Amino acid sequence: MSTIDDELLRVKTALSDAQSALAAVRAERDGAIRDAEAAHRQRHAFLAGLAHDLRNPLAPLSNGIELLRLTDNDPAGRLRTRGIMERQVGNLMRIADELSDLARLSGDHSTLQRASFDPGEVLRGLADRLEPTLRAQEMTLQLDTASLPRLRGDAPRIAQAVGHLVDDIVRHTERGSTIRIAASREGQTLALTIATAADLDEDAGGSPRPLEDVDVAALGLGVALALQLSALHGGGLRGRRPPGARRARFTLTLPVDASAAAEASPASASPAQPATGEPALSVLLADDNIDFSHSFGTMLELLGHRVEVVHDGLSAVASIVGSPPDIAFVDIGMPSLDGVETVRRVRGQGNTQDVVLVAVTGRGGAEDRARAAEAGFDRYLVKPFAMQDVRDALDAAQAVRSGAVARVPGGFASTRVA
Numbered sequence: 001m002s003t004i005d006d007e008l009l010r011v012k013t014a015l016s017d018a019q020s021a022l023a024a025v026r027a028e029r030d031g032a033i034r035d036a037e038a039a040h041r042q043r044h045a046f047l048a049g050l051a052h053d054l055r056n057p058l059a060p061l062s063n064g065i066e067l068l069r070l071t072d073n074d075p076a077g078r079l080r081t082r083g084i085m086e087r088q089v090g091n092l093m094r095i096a097d098e099l100s101d102l103a104r105l106s107g108d109h110s111t112l113q114r115a116s117f118d119p120g121e122v123l124r125g126l127a128d129r130l131e132p133t134l135r136a137q138e139m140t141l142q143l144d145t146a147s148l149p150r151l152r153g154d155a156p157r158i159a160q161a162v163g164h165l166v167d168d169i170v171r172h173t174e175r176g177s178t179i180r181i182a183a184s185r186e187g188q189t190l191a192l193t194i195a196t197a198a199d200l201d202e203d204a205g206g207s208p209r210p211l212e213d214v215d216v217a218a219l220g221l222g223v224a225l226a227l228q229l230s231a232l233h234g235g236g237l238r239g240r241r242p243p244g245a246r247r248a249r250f251t252l253t254l255p256v257d258a259s260a261a262a263e264a265s266p267a268s269a270s271p272a273q274p275a276t277g278e279p280a281l282s283v284l285l286a287d288d289n290i291d292f293s294h295s296f297g298t299m300l301e302l303l304g305h306r307v308e309v310v311h312d313g314l315s316a317v318a319s320i321v322g323s324p325p326d327i328a329f330v331d332i333g334m335p336s337l338d339g340v341e342t343v344r345r346v347r348g349q350g351n352t353q354d355v356v357l358v359a360v361t362g363r364g365g366a367e368d369r370a371r372a373a374e375a376g377f378d379r380y381l382v383k384p385f386a387m388q389d390v391r392d393a394l395d396a397a398q399a400v401r402s403g404a405v406a407r408v409p410g411g412f413a414s415t416r417v418a
Helices: 002-070 075-107 118-135 155-171 197-204 223-230 288-301 314-324 339-347 366-375 385-404
Strands: 115-117 139-144 151-153 177-188 189-196 212-214 236-241 249-255 273-274 282-286 306-310 328-332 356-361 379-380
Touching: 002 288, 075 223, 075 288, 115 118, 115 139, 115 314, 118 155, 118 177, 118 273, 151 249, 151 328, 151 379, 155 177, 155 223, 155 249, 177 197, 189 197, 197 249, 223 249, 249 366, 273 379, 273 385, 282 288, 282 314, 288 306, 306 314, 314 328, 314 339, 328 339, 328 385, 339 356, 339 366, 356 366, 366 379, 379 385
Parallel strands: 139 177, 282 306, 282 328, 328 356, 356 379
Antiparallel strands: 115 151, 139 273, 177 189, 189 249, 212 236, 236 249
């Protein structure tokens, strides 16, 4: 009898072990599936962001080609157009270089030249290099980085990562703003928070807005590079922003140099440096990309229209409501107020019902189009767009102004899909 009991016990034990092994295999499989799904989402987000980054220089280049056709007898105009095109070719070359850099970093950790360094010194050097760019936007960079611990890693690469994050904030921030880099130490980790001073002050106030995590891989090539560089250094990158906002608060974390953990690198906070016949239609153009605004605005003027240009959402609302144009081309991704919220506010006014509102953007996904239509846009153009699409929008505005037709919301969408 004992022999049978012993055999049953062995069978039960073996069955229990097999069930445990099966559960472990299933858990490992489920984890692998989750990792693969997360990698797929991140890859999709990165490619969508890359497409947006590429369309930004492609749109002025496309406009430039059309301008060259329209300005055969205007040498000065052709010279300005060539300057725009040369700058945007430079931007495309930069994107190609960053893509190559990202590929190298993804496949070869030896590209990092590791050494102990003072992050305060690195950040002050970065501030000096960024000063001309910030001055052009009348912006200020503040370093709240006193008494930083030493880090071990590739100092130029860390400066590169922080520079990309600052650049992303600059692109989504109104002129005259202050950007702040604040440091804090949590155990053996140094956290660098990069955001506008207004956002950080709001977060520290008594009633901050709720924040949600952002998929940083979807924020463009520069932020994706910063994410990769932080990971190669054993750190991380997190982006957060209020729901519906475009500008993020970034937190870059890096491990402290263990061999110099007891040492504090003296670094006083750097003082703020100041980053120094009648036309057929009235047209408002709202876009924060200066080269695109100039080239597209010039095209519209050469077509015989009166054009007003603004570079942020709040100015667009004031212009459209204050003196309604026949048609407005509104960029979706503007600082201070994005294009979707701009149009929501405009459509809430009683004197704008006959204004044809056209979205111009680098994003062409179904969700982006749905948000634009819900806000009140009539048409949707994805950069770089065909001149015929622009003429169609102008013809529609002309028909509405003449009274031949009533404005029909959502009557057009570009066939280009991101």
